[in-house]
Amino acid sequence: MPNFYSDKAYNGTETIVVAMDIGTTQTAVSFAHFSPGTRTQGKMVARWPQGNCNAMKIPSIISYQNGRVKACGAEAVRDLEEHPQNVAYWFKLHLHPAAMATSNSQRFEIPSLPMGVTIERVYADFMRYLIDNTRQFFESTIPQGAEIWARLRDTIVVVFATPNGWDIREQATLRTAAIRASLVTEETADQLVHFVTEAEASVHYALANQNGNWLKEKTVFAVIDCGGSTVDTTIYRCASTNPLVLKEACPSKCVQAGGVFVDREVEKVLKTRLHGSPFNDPECIRSMINSFENDVKPIYNGIMEDEVFRFGSVRDNDPSRGINKGKTTVSGEDLKRAFDAVINKIIENCFQPLTSNKVKYVILVGGFAESPYMRNFLRKILEPHGIQIILAGDSLMKAAAEGAIIGRIKQFVIARAVKATFGGCVRECYDKRLHRERRHTVYLYPDGKQRVDGAFHAWVTKGTILQGTFAHKLPYHLAWDAGSTSKNELSSKLTTVEIEIFAWEGDGVPIWCKDETGNVLNGMRPVCILNADLSALSGGLQITTGNRGKRFYRVDYNVCVYFGGTQLHAKLQWKEKGLPREGPVMVIPYIT
Template sequence: MPSYYSEERYNGPEAISVAMDIGTTQSGVSFVHFSPGSQSGGQMVTQWPDQAYWTGGAKVPTMVSYQNGALKACGAEALQDFDEYPDNVAYWFKLHLHPAAIFPSNPSESETPPLPAGVTIEQVYADFMRYLMVNTQRFFEVTTPNGAEIWARSRDTMVIVLATPNGWDIREQAILRKAAIKASLVTEGNAGQLLQFVTEAEASVHYVLAQHPSQWLRNETVFAVVDCGGSTIDTAIYRCMSTTPLSLNETCPGQCVQAGSIFVNRGVQKLLEAKLKGSKFNSRGIIKSMTDAFERDVKPKFNGVRIQYDLKFGSHTDSDSINGIDRGRITLSNEELRPIFDAVINRILVSCSGDIIKQKSEYVLLVGGFGESSYLRKILSQKLIPYGIMVLTVGPCVKQAAAEGAIISHIKQVVVARAARATFGGCVRSLYDKNLHRERRDAIEVYADGNERVDGAFHVWITKGTVLQGTFAHKLSYHVAWDATATSKAELVHKLGEIGIEVFAWEGGNIPIWCKDEHGKILNGMRLICTLNANLSALAGGLQTMTGRNETRFYRVDYDVCVYFGGTQLRAKLQWREKGVLREGPVTIMPYVS
């Protein structure tokens, strides 16, 4: 795979990195062995238990089966359990993490299969991650000379990269982080350093550029990558800033909508259940066989023109003329199938076409399993060709774009600037401004420094659509004040403790002044994503005695919270000065999980 190798030889310490794409129906793993003096190249894991040996199959079913709440099997082995004991199998479990913002408006279209009794989503992810890691280790050891020794000496410093939908952020990452720790991929102590996240769209663009590195790309070319997965459609739009070396800037916030391949399958399943109602063929197993036949034989080549399609599901003895079954086959017409495809594709068009046209993209590159649909390409092309936009599919195995691209992105890192997907800010106690805060005149409080303040204001740190170069840092200056007449400085030293700053995201256009109402309730449209917690006890040496308005004396301590935005991740640290020396302390990020 020469196109997946870095251009330069690696000169750092020996290391291994593993990238996982846990998809709705299929998952994949890629890895890279960084060896001093060699060119680093990514490789897919192509050997999984109970699947055809060494056939090059780089995908494994995303399924986990349980027995009385205890893990029984994963992957293809769990797929066997699904036929006989479907209630014991966790499948499509990725839907349990999708945030409400990406759900379709019709609740019936976002139905999520329940998890097996007594099993949490964190446990399912942990069990599946452990399964992926164990088999990745086995594959590495049998395909790499001295693989067992290399793995053993690299294990404690191994970087794990998880590919996630564009619409996931800190809340979903927190659950995955706990699962990764439970699965022993990383530890509580090193997860912040060794566990990394990349959006599926960004991973896919690296896969695209590895497939076609220079055939169409030039400076200032704007192009979109639409990752059509099992449950989400992720869109990212990039401008090429340089071809030598290659660097890309994201031009606008990436889009994510719950509208993928499984929703076409679900529509076909419901169609079959309705057609065969009252028939002996309307059983769970037979309907599944028919749906599998549709997935395998019809969905990739459905074009909206052909009059009918045959699904072969049984033997020549299976016939029912009343219900249209002839010798193990059932026929579905174009009129029956097209509305099912259109319902999903229309959501895709609404999600991606506006930004693609607005940003004046020249190309749209389709990846992901549903990206192989000729009908999807046809409808998307009809929408975009009038704007001079060409729709293309990329590479021989678009289904594994995110899995393979995740490790390529770790090696090459050609995306150097990303657009903020929301307006981020903190909930603060703001100085009262009669022009901005008049509606809350009755809520004014006078603080120890003599200033009038109001609670619940939205302090904007970064606005939606801002293109961030690399890791963007925002320094937030805060202080705490106490009335000097009510307590002594010595007493205050013992009162310094935990502080918390709530972080909110606003997805809309016009940015509101407030994030909470007068009663402390979060306003509609505001999304609490996390709280930054820090302990101020170390700042005792920085307590100052000051004189405020009206000659009031008060004690004050100043500190900064430095927030770092990098890709989909958030980091923070505490800073303060003590006797002229800059000191730093940790900030704990506590994701909000509703």
């Protein structure tokens, strides 16, 4: 990100923003000092322990000894080779939601974490290492950096770039880890910890580093971020070029596929070959995979002949299994199958959205996008459909980390597509046509209306394009029989007013979210619970007459769903003594 500046002087509150992209195999950090009256500059952290002076990326590795952190990044690589049981690597895979797993990846064996270490602990320890080195780099590269960092330390905004497929559970883990790492406090976490999808971060990176003038008004293009373990596809429509304004054309896609899955496919080949051999042990296999990672994978283009993997000394020989002087050969055909097994999953995930939205360009970013074979494969599939591949940026960079900061400086994306249908679980008025299958569950509610439980009330439907003007209020009410409920009883009942939020990722809008016994139906995903304490209203409630002359106490409240910044928010609202009141705000990760 050399000398990436904002177009105009900043006029907001002084702050530091740090963006972290903790990838499966590589990690990078960028930052920017937002100072009133100056043009904000984004920088990559380019100095890490035991790395070269221009290292923009470090290995996502952390080693432990006797329950304590021993080393991180490049300093932990030797521990991975010598004591892998004490090292957390590819740990991002432990956080991937089950919904992201493909039929291929469901059989994928995730490396175990060191004994007694949780995934939250790993992230917290790694974040602490990242922020410490970011501080050192900031202080040494920014004029008066030490004084500025000390002054703004407690208000630093931390942005995490995450896969499109991550949701509220994964974000909660990162937020808790950030608290544990002392990046933020429990009191400030909701304000200072932000999230951006890797795809959105990458589009800011790609457009800041674009070549040529291919992007014009109404152009539809996609960014495919090919990472270590996930591949994210997001499609944009250019609404304006001056200033540059982008809108998502449809919900983004995410598939659990990427560079590490190719490694595992090659590992299967090696284990099959070495079965029964003394060389079929974890250390030898790991050495072979490292050889593949460093020497073969970056240059494999699909037309090469057999490839040699180095793993041992000249004394290591087993002619019956093709091992000669610490080297073994893997056929070009086996390598091609390993790559194809992963890339076919990517094509299955992105092909239909690309063609149905008439995408003209695909920008490739991410570590796996550096593979010549990957690029050639995509060209062969997409170019017959009029889709041109564009390569963006420098392979030394990590697109999501750099793009996350560029996105804070230049907000190209102003509208995003909802990835699922979100709504609440409600007591719905009985409709003979819609609810016939549950007519035997109908009951008379205190307001005198016939109702059924477990109905799904959609608030925002899948594919809706959201931008800053979106806000939606939905009226609800609660009722209690005036003849059998006292005002004292109401006070206790009103302390736990809540409504469950669910997500439906299929097509259409379902009628139900729970079955007749209250169990969540297949395909419905619980997101969060909106809650509020309305007990202060109990003393002022008046008796109301409803249908069929039913006398009841009634409490009215609203669910407010609104678009704030880059996130969807929801909260309960009500009036207390004529004044507006609201409950805690819940963030709905609608684009992740």
